[in-house]
Amino acid sequence: MVSIVINYLVILVVVLQLLSVSCSNTSKLISFSTHLIHRDSLESPLYDSSTNKTNFLERAILRSSSRFYNAKSISKFPNNNANEINSIDSTVSVSIYSEYLIEISIGTPPIKQLVALDTGSSKVWTQCLPCVNCFRQTQPKFNSKRSSSYKILTCGGKECKKLGNAKTCEWRYGKCTYTFKYLDNSSSSGDLAMETFKLGNNFFRKMVYGCSKNNIGEYYETIAGIAGFGAGPHSLISQLSDMVGGKFAYCLVHYLKINTRSKISFGASAIVSGRSTPLVSEYITLEGISVENMAFPIMVGHEKTYTRIPFRSHAILDTGAFLSYLPTGLYQQLKNALRSVIRAEPFENYHLKHCYRFDPNFPTLIIHFSGGAELVLTKRNTIINNNGVWCLVIHPTNSGETIIGSLFQMDYMIGYDLENKSVSFKAVNCSNH
Template identity: 35%
Template sequence: MEYAIGTPPFETYGLIDTGSDVTWTQCEPCIHCFPQSLPIFDPKHSKSYKTAMCNDSSINCSLDYVFYCSNDNVCRYDVIYNDYSRTLGDVATDTLTIGDASFKNVLLGCGHQNKAKFSNTTASGIVGLGYSNASIIKQLREQIGGKFAHCFSPQSDSKSYISFGTDAIVTGPDTVIIPLTITTGDPFYWLVLDSMSVGNKNFPLEVRPEDAGNIIIDSGTTVTFLPPNVFDGMKSEFMKHIDHTPIDDPQGFFQLCYSATAMKSGIKLPKVVAHFSGGDVELSPRGLFEEVEEGVSCLTIVPYYSMGTSILGSPSQVDYLVGFDLEINAVSFKPAADCSKF
């Protein structure tokens, strides 16, 4: 996502992440930074930049679980992501510009020590769209009405779309509205997934009444994680429908792969549907398999093991306008033929 920080506005890019809350960018002086194509933000050049101090009554350094007070009274942050990417730096306030709209005194992370798996992209950091106090969604709630929407294209060379506020209301024919559950202090958006189906075969998931939900919707996770027993059933069904011999993923991560040439030869994939409490969402065939390296296409659904949490990742959201409305705590899915044309 393209956005700008500071006065005058300094343009940069961040990966949008509905599964985390802190919005941060790499900052000078950089003790350890990953390569990025654009210049690194230097807070000395912004007239509106202000480091958050622990004794500043206008800034609550305990606003988020990743914030802490340093020995020199500076409010700092330390975030470690599931893929072991990590960022450490100062908490600050500055002007945030998105499109034509500017918002003053937004709490942001100025990262001085950063390690990221996404360092081969143009992104300089993360745009945190989760739902805890540090998220820009929570900070800008009055201005955007608790609404944002995105539409992911399956092609890496094609534009995707994101909007905030009244532009992010998702309605119309074929729109499916699923209830969201948010728990206090938790950045995650939880849904209840009753089952997954491949073709005519249905695979139920456990839903415990005491849980907020059983799957997180997360744009920052690049695969969909499901319980091993559900994945095994789905894998078997895929293999019945695809008349080619599976091959191994050289990285050993993906569990069902085929020759990319075979996948491009016009294979008709079975219909895959996520049956949520509230409605059904048919996953786009264009997000089901991805060429993970030259000649190897793999299913973008994998089993979870140590993590123990199901996650609806970005590939399972492609070709949909996905709208979050935190006034009614719901997420809407509307099919979109071309996400670049909004």
Template identity: 30%
Template sequence: MEWFLFQLFRTELIHREHPSSPMRSTAQQTSSEIFLAAVKRGAKRRARLSQKILAAGKIFSTPIASGNGEYLIDLSFGSPPQKASAIVDTGSDLIWVQCLPCQSCYTAIRAKFDPTKSSSYAAGLPYQSCNTSCQYNYMYGDDSSTSGALSFDSITIRTSTITNVAFGCGHRNLGTFAGAGGLMGLGQGPLSLISQAGAITSKIFSYCLVPLGINKTSPMYIGDSAAAGSDIAYTPLLNNIVNPSFYYVGLTGISVAGKAVNYPAGTFSIDTSGQGGFILDSGTTLTYLNTAAFTAVVAREAPRRPTLPWCFISLVWISPSLPLPPENIFVAVDTLGSDCLAMAASTGFSILGNIQQQNHWIVHGIVNKQVGFKTENIETI
């Protein structure tokens, strides 16, 4: 297809437990079991992120932060297109897929990409040092890994094709990645899909995550932020030169039921070593707050549990605030009315997880260095 500047196209984010997901568990699960399993995966992901962030700047190698994720998309590689499914990861950059010949690969739902059947495939990168063969090796924090040849080819998402995309053609892949054929990095680095498609999408993407248990996929737009509608409230995207791929925002305050929570100044600041700060991450289930802030939130929240339906938490950014109603704060864990706070304590950095992002348009704008928020009604998307 012919591309024009600032092309806009829509795809769908599929939660790993959605009926159409190849990652879905074979065993029948209740909504609370799905949530608790996601919490466990999210805790492991937070630990992997911690490994990367807290070790940043040291000379020894550290594992990449991602791995098994919560959402995936359907896409195709090559010409003619060969179908694949990839985990979506806003916390990493590299795009990769399992490739033939496969020296060591895990079992995936779809066939492995065969570069010999693609007329647009090219191995190597356009640099003198690796113009015919350039190898990559990614190790994830859960000991899974992928390695192979950095290559170029077309990527098709629904009916839209992006040409000359650099990606990893994985010939040696260890782990399961929950049955997905690879991973799509949506971070801010030069190898991410958003960065590589910047000339035609203005380096903007947005999504609206539907709650767990809803039999719908979550819309994602790559391109013009107008796709998320009007009344988007923006806050600056902060720069962390030590960890430049992550999406950091400046959290300046938290309120519970309209009253400010007190915690030490600088709790969410990024220090000179790259530690601290507040990250947006669609692959982590819970929101993890710096321990000092989390303790203060729980102390304020505990007396209000008898009036749960009327309790709101607001996260105040440098510019707008993000009001979180009860369905973004608490999750039912059984049929007896028990509920859990969908937040936990963290050290070293904080994360806005996907439970708190649900029912909101989240707009990432790399060029303008801003993130937008807007409450959404899932029935309208």
């Protein structure tokens, strides 16, 4: 009997040790999720009950055009002046043009703030009382004087120094102030502070963010500010990096199900299996596009046949743009390949360059990235029916950059790993996540 008890105790100790090892490995990363709200969904404060499907698409197209052509994304790409990148954010007033909103709560007690999500920005700020020049806001403005956890940072501190040329210190008072400039000539200025954030059901202390008191430009009154998810030191994800390992993943529901919530996950639950592509700063590398082509079979070990369009370009995954943008040379090659498959001449219609007056048998497009990662895009992701006209959701651009817009990303789990500097893609039904 004694030996049985001893054996049982030995087994129990071994099991507990194994559980301890398992817990220690998984407890390194917290894991949580929250939701993204599309700006035109029923939940959004920007919802307009008079908007129909045609209005929705037209507005999304116009927002994409304004976002891209006003900014031209010049500071997102390499070979730019480092000081300029620090002082000018490549985002174009995302409070106007962003497609997705995320809810965070700030302060003690927490005050809910609905802010614009932007994967291309590294700034986090909301409007803050007392305001010098604030845009009209229907949400309650955050009052820093009523928060017990609010702390203004000093000019000589390391967090202030990370602002680079965006720093505009008030040396007389010793506090760190900033001016974030955007490429449409709008700006946001205020105090750099530390605060407690609530994201999902989790509280995060000592988060660095901008308490904005002076804003120049056009902003929607229902948006409180911006949550940047870029690679900069003050982005939301960078500040959570120790707890979530620099990992986040989002899954955008297709626009035909726009009232279904999209999801964003952090930490262990944000690990996306499959091939990844290297992330350098805020861009990935496009290596080519394949167009499905049954008329001109070229067999190279694939189950299906493709015509390969080789290319190499820096690319940004942009949740704030509905459309996608390709360098003019690549766009023209793609257009020629589509002509040979669909056997019809496209025409221009309402800001879109490649349209048909009939429902085309549109081929699958495969977007190839370095490292072997791919976006396999069916007709649902590449062409829209805008009031009886079928149009490709891609624009050419002379500036050489590639922008992967939100329609290309819909129904894909897209995982960022900022520690290992990679992005992964996995095709899923985002309505079920």
